[in-house]
Amino acid sequence: MKVADIMQTTLETIGTDDSVAEAVTTIAEQHVSGLPVVNDRGRLVGVISSTDVLQLLSEVTDPERRGDILEATLVREIMTAKPVTVEPDADVHEAARQMLYGEIHRLFVEYDGALVGVLSQTDIVGAVAGAKL
Amino acid sequence: MRVADIMRTNLETIDVDATVADAVASLTETGVSALPVIDRMGRAVGICSTQDVLAAESRCHGPAAREQLFEKTLVLEIMTPWPATAHPEEDVRIVARRMFEGKVQRLFVEEQGALVGVISQTDIVAAVAATRV
Numbered sequence: 212m213k214v215a216d217i218m219q220t221t222l223e224t225i226g227t228d229d230s231v232a233e234a235v236t237t238i239a240e241q242h243v244s245g246l247p248v249v250n251d252r253g254r255l256v257g258v259i260s261s262t263d264v265l266q267l268l269s270e271v272t273d274p275e276r277r278g279d280i281l282e283a284t285l286v287r288e289i290m291t292a293k294p295v296t297v298e299p300d301a302d303v304h305e306a307a308r309q310m311l312y313g314e315i316h317r318l319f320v321e322y323d324g325a326l327v328g329v330l331s332q333t334d335i336v337g338a339v340a341g342a343k344l
Numbered sequence: 345m346r347v348a349d350i351m352r353t354n355l356e357t358i359d360v361d362a363t364v365a366d367a368v369a370s371l372t373e374t375g376v377s378a379l380p381v382i383d384r385m386g387r388a389v390g391i392c393s394t395q396d397v398l399a400a401e402s403r404c405h406g407p408a409a410r411e412q413l414f415e416k417t418l419v420l421e422i423m424t425p426w427p428a429t430a431h432p433e434e435d436v437r438i439v440a441r442r443m444f445e446g447k448v449q450r451l452f453v454e455e456q457g458a459l460v461g462v463i464s465q466t467d468i469v470a471a472v473a474a475t476r477v
Contacts (some may be wrong), residue, residue: 239402242447244377244395261394262377268401277414278407301417307473314406316377316466332465333444335472340441344472 216297216305217338218320218328225250225286227256231267232281234259244316247326248290254321255326257290286304294322297330303344307335347439348432351453351461357382358392360420364400367392367419374448378450380459383425388452388459390423397422429454430463440468 225246245260271277297318320328338344358379378393400422404410430451432437452472
């Protein structure tokens with residue numbers, strides 16, 4: 212089975228210069244664990260996850276500063292740059308190995324340099340549940 | 345393949361009366377995406393994930409509310425209570441279907457009422473990576 216068979220093609224993105232507070236709102240509303248970060252030309256440049264946000268909060272020792280740290284921090288300051296990508300016709304087992312070795316929950320799917328989808332652990336679990344793998 | 349073959353058994357846990365700040369510290373130090381929540385009798389009563397924390401965070405309006413969340417709110421108040429469970433002898437495909445349809449990242453594995461492990465989407469992805477599913 213190929214990545215394109217089970218990837219999601221509608222995905223929310225966030226901009227590099229948006230605040231972390233905006234990212235948290237989108238993450239909570241969409242019930243996702245992370246968002247692809249795109250630059251002003253729409254190119255994928257990073258990923259921001261709920262773990263990245265908690266890391267930021269845990270590093271703030273001054274309680275007063277914690278209050279506005281999310282508004283004062285830009286997505287590009289805490290995102291993981293150069294996220295791992297995969298091609299649409301890659302094999303799902305190989306994609307699973309990339310997730311496992313990279314300790315990541317999702318791979319972004321790029322075709323010809325453009326972001327065309329995302330493959331999450333949930334998509335793979337769905338394939339197992341449907342006996343497709 | 346059975347749940348017992350791929351579940352995790354060495355679990356970091358957190359007490360129901362720990363604060364959200366404690367949970368954030370524990371989640372970031374251990375690098376896990378969720379912690380089983382244990383009551384004073386040692387029973388597993390819920391799960392506290394990075395997404396539970398961010399969902400609570402996104403409901404805070406202003407620094408004071410955020411400070412209240414971190415220092416004064418207990419894990420008990422933001423956790424997902426009574427998570428879905430699995431049995432160690434269950435087939436992984438059946439459990440994958442329950443995770444997928446229930447839209448949950450992980451299940452408690454219980455035997456005779458006692459928490460014996462956790463099976464997550466990552467554990468299933470690892471089995472796919474090893475071509476065991």
